[in-house]
Amino acid sequence: MNDFWIILVGALVAGSCSVLGCFLIVRKMTLIGDAISHSVLPGIVLAFLITGTRDSVPMLIGAAALGLLTVFLIQLFQSSGVQSDAAIGIVFTSLFATGIVLVSLYTQQIDFDLEHVLYGEIAYTPWNTMTINGFEAGPKAVWIVGSCFILNLILIFLFFKQFKLVSFDPSLAAAMGIPVLFFHYLLMSLISLTTVAAFDSVGSILVVGMLIIPAATAYLLSDRLSRMILVSIGIGILSSIIGYFSATVLDASISGCMVGAAALLFGLAFLFSPSHGLVSRFLKRRSAMESHS
Template sequence: MTDYWIILTGALVASACGFLGCFLILRKMAMLGDAISHAVLPGIVLAFLFSGSRDAVPMLIGAAIFGLLTTIIIQTLRGQGVQSDAAMSVTFTALFSIGIILVSLFTRQVDLDLDCVLYGEIAYVPWDPLKLGGMDLGPRAVWLIGAAFFISLVVITLFYKQFKLCAFDPALAAAIGIPVTFFHYLLMGLVSLTTVASFESVGAILVVAMLIVPAATAYLLTDRLSVMLGLSIGMGTTSSLVGYWIAKLLDASIAGCMSVTAGVLFLLAFLFSPKHGVITRWWIR
């Protein structure tokens, strides 16, 4: 049963992150997840200072607020002519540094640092159950990440045409009256919610990998967004399943093996994709 919960958690993280990662790839904001993973540290520290505890709920609220703040600052800098990668780098390094200062000033006597808050271990997921009325409902992470994935599915489904047009041609979307800025921040809010919900349980490395690699793999395999979304979920789930059994066979890091498996799938797509594969194009020529 432990294997089942770990694989399910990994699949949910991969599906939730890969699903949103498709839009980040199309909008050329692939490294946003990495930026958020560092920039939320001040929110975590402030949540601890206000609540006086390390419970998951206040931590997640504080992290989510700063995750959304990160996207707002990045978008503001981009609007003022700063290049996208530079805006992300400046924002997450500045907020991460503020978080480190807060940790060193106010939480020296408390076990509160980036490792214990963000770099979780997916192997421990089955040992942190959600209990309601004395009933064990399964790992807390499954419910948390599952809820974030469900919210993303509902929002993207309801506004699929708007998100699609904003991703491919924001100028046209604005011209026909679609509030591009609103849908940008709505997407960034979903990304922040999903990444923050996943960090504590499975670790930032796995989240950042699954946010980008399955979507990038799907991008090489199709030119249709709807198919790309489905492929990203499939690639992420496959990476979680295969990566877990490789980790078990080698007695290695589970998150590391899942991420490496996703990378191998990307390499195969890069080489053998029907339209964009390097070897495929060479063979056709």
């Protein structure tokens, strides 16, 4: 049963990240996802210091606020003439550093250590259960990450057309009266929410990996955004299953192995994808040359 809960949490994290990751990939903004997942740390720590509990709601608010601040600061520096990648680098390193300094200053009050921040404690999630009216309702992480997954799915499903247009042709979207900036910030807040929902159980490294790698894999496997999202969710879930079992075999970090499995699947798609893979393109070129001669 514990195996099932851990895999379920991993799969839900992977699913919610990979939906959003698709939009980051097509908008060429993957590194903003990386930046947000680092810079929510001070928000979580501040929420924790102010409220004094590890309650999820203040942490979600704190992290979402910091996520939006990150995006805002990056745009501010960019518009003042700093190159975009350097702006991302400055913002996330300084916010993450602030978070670490806060954690070290208040070590007594905060009971998460810094390595937990990076690679989480997914192995412990089954024991942190939630009870509603005396009814055992399964691990808390499942509920948090699960509701985040459903929220992402609903919003993306409802506003799919808007998100799609804003990603591929922002000026047309603006001309059609779609509030481009609003959808930009909506996507960014979804990323921050997902990051912090996943953060406690799986750590920031799995979030970054799951934001980028399954979506990139799906990008190589399909040419339609809707299909890409579905493929990406499937790959995310598959890599969390493979990752969990290889972690039990290797006796190593579960979230690290899940990222490793995603990277492996990406490698396979890079080589053997029917339309964009290295091998299949090579075969196609050779058969085209043969048919010519």
